Amino acid sequence: MQPDYAQIVLAALENGHIDRVSDILALLHPADIAALLEGLPPEERHPVWALVDPEVAGEVLLEVPEAVRLDLLQEMDSTQLVIAARSLDIDDIADLIPDLSDEIIAAILYALDKQDRQRLDSVLSYPDDTAGGLMNVDTVTVRENLSVEVVSRYLRQRGELPEHTNSLFVVDRDDRLLGILALSRLLTASPAARVSQVMEHDQVKFDVLTPDKEVAEAFERYNLI
Known part of the structure; x- marks a missing residue:
């Protein structure tokens, strides 16, 4: 059974054990911190929020209900918000804007x-209830004329991929989508092979203004998840 962190935190605050609260927060997942903050009254929520690591504050803001998020945002200055935003993907920043x-x-x-400013502008230019508003712009793109060896070396140099990445997007010089290159295919293909030889050319595409309901129906119909 998971401990009742809200009661533990309230008791620690009442007894002035601030370090105890900090230790608890350091152990919790951002979603659990969000649940904890949601369950606290505002007068107790604010001092606890001040103890949350700025590096995870952005993720916590995404998890709490809107009313709680607005309350927490009022407690943050511009420096704290910039630090919180830096830890988020571009599409997550767009959700906070x-x-x-x-x-x-x-x-x-x-x-x-x-590049990130351009990506953020791209997301914000579309209504929330369209394919453009739903899209994740934190992706990795490659050109079709590159070799598998060059792409693999690029990924190693990059060091980290966006969360949930299982494919790379193959684009032309104007950043138009040509196909996708699955990471599983990249790992098993000959290093000398060209991306154009191992990529998947057929994929479901959406206009950026396609209503989100139609996008959801297509994802279910074509088993895109």
């Missing part, structure tokens, strides 16, 4: 590199 002031948004944009 509607709740932020213009000043904070400007600070976050300034902290991003040019």
Whole structure:
């Protein structure tokens, strides 16, 4: 049975054991921290929120209900919000943008590199209830004329892939999608083979303005998950 962290934290706060609260937060997953904060009254929630590691604060903000998120955002300054945003994927930052002031948004944009700013602008340019609003722009793209060996070396140099990555997107010089290269295929193909020889050319595509309901139905119909 999972401990009642809310009661433990409340008792620690009442007795002035701030270090105990910090130790508990360090052990919890962001989703568990979110559940803990949601269950606390605002007067207790705020001091606990101040103890949350800034590196995981962004993930916690994504997990809490909107009312709690707005309450927590009011307790953060621009520096804290920029640090929290840096730990998130671009599409996750886009989810937070509607709740932020213009000043904070400007600070976050300034902290991003040019490519990430362009990706964020791309996501924000589409309504939330469309394919464009749903898309994950934190992806890895490659060209079809590269060899498997070169792509593999590039991935090793990169060191880390976006979460849930199981395929690379093959694009042309204008960043138009040509196909996908599954990581499983990349690992088993000859190093000398070209991406064009081992990629999958047929894939389901959506217009960026396709309603999210139609996207969900297509995912179920074609077993895309």
